[in-house]
Amino acid sequence: MTLQPIMPLWAIAAVFTPIVGLLVYLIIIVYRHDRRKWTWLRRLFLVVLTVISTLGVSVPGKTYATGNSLLDVYFLFDQSYSAKALDYDGGKERLEGMRHDVKAVANSLVGADFNLILFDSVASAPLPKTSDISALETVLNTTVIRQTESTISAPIQLTEQMLRRDYEKKPHRGRIVFYFGDGEQTADKPVESFERLKPFISGGAILGYGTESGGKMHDKYWGTKLQIREFIPDNTAKDSFPLPDAISKINETNLRNIGKQVGLQYFHRTKPDKISDITKKIEITKVIERSTDSDYYDSLTWLIAPFMIVLSAIDVWTFYTSGVNVKKLREVNDEESTI
Incomplete structure (x- = not known):
């Protein structure tokens, strides 16, 4: 059993x-003269019950995990043209x-x-912060892959601004990238x-994504009437004619350095293995600075309420009957005075 007061204890006492x-x-006064002592005892009991209800006498209830609601998640998503390289899961696009x-x-x-941050040579945040996964999926599914240079550190400045903003507003929340x-x-x-x-990341x-042998990338007009060639050319091979197909290869050294x-x-x-193998390694309870569980208590006020209702009803009835009696007494006095 525990207390969950609805106001500070000092306020209850005051x-x-x-x-x-x-x-x-x-009660002491009326007890000596034996007048209406039970009425005042009843009212004292009602006040005591009111005090108990404001103290919030409770017993522990269920515990609900709420850790995820205290998380800010940032997805840094490379939308450079190499995302279309065909070396993922047996020849599919990395995208x-x-x-x-x-x-x-x-x-x-x-x-x-x-939070979704898209980048190639520049970075952008096309989606306001949201907990709506369907909105996130819609933006991802309609992402336009531009045929531009790739700068893997392009999202740093924008990500830092967003992380710093969220940290200053709500430092108790966890932030994972x-x-x-x-x-x-x-x-x-x-x-x-x-x-x-790093200072902002929990x-x-x-x-x-990609392989050491790399993969070719379909031309942006591939499959349309404007198609000139199937794959984009390697414009760095200026001494070759025709230009060979460009090959995009994963650079794991850069990725490990970022890590x-x-x-x-x-x-x-x-390949699309279960992502749980990765997310399980992120201990959410350690990411968030405060408890990820919300403890709920079952109030016992409902046990007190019937007694309070009965005592209040008795007092209301007492006041009502007292008023009726006073009215009758006045009527009698008025009749006697007219005789």
């Missing part, structure tokens, strides 16, 4: 101590595996708030370090 004291004083895994992670963390990409840097610029994200994973910089484990994804 409100009810004078009332109880006054009733006790009145298919990346979409599958984002959805699987989201479904394993139902109740969390999701999932990076989906192939680690291939095609832009002629140095790769920036992800280390500045967990997550780096997920890599080391932010303190997250790297996983190579070659």
Whole structure:
């Protein structure tokens, strides 16, 4: 048994101590003269029951896990053209595996708030923070893959801004980051370090897609009347004619470095295995700074309520009958005065 007071104990004491004291004083007075002592005892008992109800006498009830509702999840999703490379799960596009895994992670963390950050040479957040998984899936399914350079560190600045904003608003929430990409840097610029994200991250994973042998990428007009060639050309092979097909290869060194910089484990994804093998390694209870469980208590006020109702009804009836008696007495006095 425990107490779950509806107001601070000092407030309960401040409100009810004078009332109880006054009733006790009145009972002592009327007891000496034997007048209406049971009425005042009944009222004292009603006040005591009211005090007990405000103290919230309860017994422990069920415990409900609410950890996911205290999570902010950030999906960093590589939408550069290499996502269309055909070396995932026996010749499918990497994009298919990346979409599958984002959805699987989201479904394993139902109740969390999701943030989607798309990047190629620049980064964007096309979806406001949401716990609606269907909205997340809709954006992923309609993602446009642009034929542009790939900068694997493009999402750093935007992600840091979002992480910092959420940390400053609600520091008690857990923040986990999932990076989906192939680690291939095609832009002629140095790769920036992800280390500045580490202070804000509580967990997550780096997920890599592609193979060492690599895969070709269908031309954006492939399968249409505008098709010129089946696969995009390798524009770096300027001495070759015709240009050979471009090959995109996974760069696991870059992906592992990202993992080391932010303190997250790297996983190579070659087929749609169960994502639970990855999410299970993220101990949500350690990610969130406060308890992930909500303890509920069953109040015992319902046991007291019938007595309070009966005592209140008796008092109401007493006041009513007293008023009727006073009225009758006045009528009698008026009749006598007219005689």
